[in-house]
Amino acid sequence: MNETDFLKEYDPSAFQRPSVTVDLVLLGLRESRPTVLLVRRAEYPHIGHWALPGGFVGIDESLDDAAARVLREKAGMAHAHLEQLYTFGAVDRDPRMRIVSVAYLALLSEQALEAALSAMPALLPAAIQVPWAGEAGGPVNGLSPDNETLSLAFDHADILATAMLRLRGKLDYSDVAFALLPELFTLRQLQDVHEAILGTPLNKPAFRRRQLDKGWLAATGAHEAGAAYRPAELYRFQRPVTN
Amino acid sequence: MNETDFLKEYDPSAFQRPSVTVDLVLLGLRESRPTVLLVRRAEYPHIGHWALPGGFVGIDESLDDAAARVLREKAGMAHAHLEQLYTFGAVDRDPRMRIVSVAYLALLSEQALEAALSAMPALLPAAIQVPWAGEAGGPVNGLSPDNETLSLAFDHADILATAMLRLRGKLDYSDVAFALLPELFTLRQLQDVHEAILGTPLNKPAFRRRQLDKGWLAATGAHEAGAAYRPAELYRFQRPVTN
DNA sequence: ATCACTTATATGTATTATGAATATTACATA
DNA sequence: TATGTAATATTCATAATACATATAAGTGAT
Numbered sequence: 001m002n003e004t005d006f007l008k009e010y011d012p013s014a015f016q017r018p019s020v021t022v023d024l025v026l027l028g029l030r031e032s033r034p035t036v037l038l039v040r041r042a043e044y045p046h047i048g049h050w051a052l053p054g055g056f057v058g059i060d061e062s063l064d065d066a067a068a069r070v071l072r073e074k075a076g077m078a079h080a081h082l083e084q085l086y087t088f089g090a091v092d093r094d095p096r097m098r099i100v101s102v103a104y105l106a107l108l109s110e111q112a113l114e115a116a117l118s119a120m121p122a123l124l125p126a127a128i129q130v131p132w133a134g135e136a137g138g139p140v141n142g143l144s145p146d147n148e149t150l151s152l153a154f155d156h157a158d159i160l161a162t163a164m165l166r167l168r169g170k171l172d173y174s175d176v177a178f179a180l181l182p183e184l185f186t187l188r189q190l191q192d193v194h195e196a197i198l199g200t201p202l203n204k205p206a207f208r209r210r211q212l213d214k215g216w217l218a219a220t221g222a223h224e225a226g227a228a229y230r231p232a233e234l235y236r237f238q239r240p241v242t243n
Numbered sequence: 244m245n246e247t248d249f250l251k252e253y254d255p256s257a258f259q260r261p262s263v264t265v266d267l268v269l270l271g272l273r274e275s276r277p278t279v280l281l282v283r284r285a286e287y288p289h290i291g292h293w294a295l296p297g298g299f300v301g302i303d304e305s306l307d308d309a310a311a312r313v314l315r316e317k318a319g320m321a322h323a324h325l326e327q328l329y330t331f332g333a334v335d336r337d338p339r340m341r342i343v344s345v346a347y348l349a350l351l352s353e354q355a356l357e358a359a360l361s362a363m364p365a366l367l368p369a370a371i372q373v374p375w376a377g378e379a380g381g382p383v384n385g386l387s388p389d390n391e392t393l394s395l396a397f398d399h400a401d402i403l404a405t406a407m408l409r410l411r412g413k414l415d416y417s418d419v420a421f422a423l424l425p426e427l428f429t430l431r432q433l434q435d436v437h438e439a440i441l442g443t444p445l446n447k448p449a450f451r452r453r454q455l456d457k458g459w460l461a462a463t464g465a466h467e468a469g470a471a472y473r474p475a476e477l478y479r480f481q482r483p484v485t486n
Numbered sequence: 487a488t489c490a491c492t493t494a495t496a497t498g499t500a501t502t503a504t505g506a507a508t509a510t511t512a513c514a515t516a
Numbered sequence: 517t518a519t520g521t522a523a524t525a526t527t528c529a530t531a532a533t534a535c536a537t538a539t540a541a542g543t544g545a546t
Contacts, residue, residue, distance in 0.1 A: 063332030089306030
């Protein structure tokens with residue numbers, strides 16, 4: 001900003017300021033389906049509709065800290081893969097007042113997702129219904145446990161769409177897939193994650209080769225227990241060496 | 244946000260709100276070097292340092308509209324490729340007051356950049372010095388016309404780094420390169436853009452083939468004039484067919 | 487005019503990545 | 517011990533890519 005603009009702002013009453021919030025896309029897999037955790041709106045507007053959990057950004061709180069706090073307060077989680085997604089600032093996105101919302105993507109492993117559901121029974125796990133293939137885009141809504149389409153409050157269907165686009169885009173060059181898996185996992189589980197996010201089946205030997213060639217996977221020598229047939233080896237994610 | 248939080252906010256004096264600004268990374272190429280347009284700070288803090296042009300977001304103005312307005316007011320441009328980059332919200336990023344800044348990337352062709360410099364003589368075109376290869380990351384500063392390193396004000400070196408990361412990342416799967424080129428261009432010019440952004444030389448035949456195979460390029464049949472040697476064919480960017 | 491020079495454009499070849507099919511291995515259960 | 521099934525390994529054809537080299541099309545000097 002330039003100084004003239006700024007000096008006007010020094011008088012706090014001179015200009016109205018938007019409110020700033022964070023909204024969280026709490027995303028994990030349930031039975032190999034991408035799932036988002038929603039809260040039910042109890043008040044006008046969009047009363048009865050489902051929404052992403054969120055909260056106001058404190059005046060002495062960074063955006064990242066606010067997202068971490070909402071993760072703690074609304075999902076009862078101390079840690080998760082948390083990354084800023086996009087900032088939504090249409091004038092009429094909230095009918096009550098001007099709100100600029102910084103959306104965050106929070107990735108949960110299956111256990112973490114179930115833990116959040118136990119800790120916060122008000123949360124609804126909604127299967128994510130992506131009505132387009134690849135990176136086409138367009139609003140994305142959830143599915144209730146009894147398979148009804150949930151039309152999300154505010155512009156949250158757009159936020160969810162942005163989350164799915166981001167996930168699909170960075171799935172194969174980043175480590176996001178591992179944030180959705182437990183500490184130890186099999187190659188099949190890793191492939192299931194990729195297929196669930198992308199919404200398409202993948203070639204198994206080619207997938208294995210590519211993943212192993214990346215050098216991000218450390219074989220543990222241990223194998224999964226109780227498998228009906230040949231047990232798969234367990235791998236651990238090993239951050240690629242930075243050179 | 245939940246209702247309790249919201250209702251508290253209904254009293255505008257109950258909680259302090261951050262100010263919301265947009266900052267623009269006005270980026271183009273000058274003599275095949277990535278260049279950013281900066282403004283000199285005339286006041287405390289960071290007086291005398293160079294900064295990204297920016298402005299406050301009006302209460303009745305969307306983030307995108309605010310970015311377009313700043314583009315108009317600070318660079319005298321009606322149109323440019325404009326995309327939201329990232330939102331910077333550290334508590335102490337501005338020592339005067341709490342400011343959340345939504346950074347936008349504005350891509351200018353060489354003519355547009357020169358036009359902006361003519362229209363707004365206060366703007367400084369600074370060559371962008373990226374001190375890391377690939378997608379490593381880390382703050383990025385500019386270079387003054389007499390090759391001195393300019394340490395940017397506030398966290399603007401981080402914003403510039405984010406811009407370069409974003410550009411490098413989406414260069415080969417998106418149309419950003421064409422935003423840096425004139426309407427008609429040669430394959431060599433397109434390759435120059437890629438090499439300037441990536442900071443590495445590229446193999447010429449492979450580059451040509453890949454670009455032509457994408458189907459984004461329409462040959463015009465016309466050729467560049469006044470070339471010292473064999474004139475290259477002029478191409479036009481043709482938005483890929485969406486199916 | 488002819489030739490040298492330079493860059494655009496085209497072609498060829500080795501290497502690497504990918505997709506698909508098939509074979510082998512390991513374990514549980516009947 | 518045989519059988520079923522999925523994990524893992526191997527094979528091969530095809531596609532993408534990097535690199536080297538050849539040809540084409542202009543300008544300017546001789």
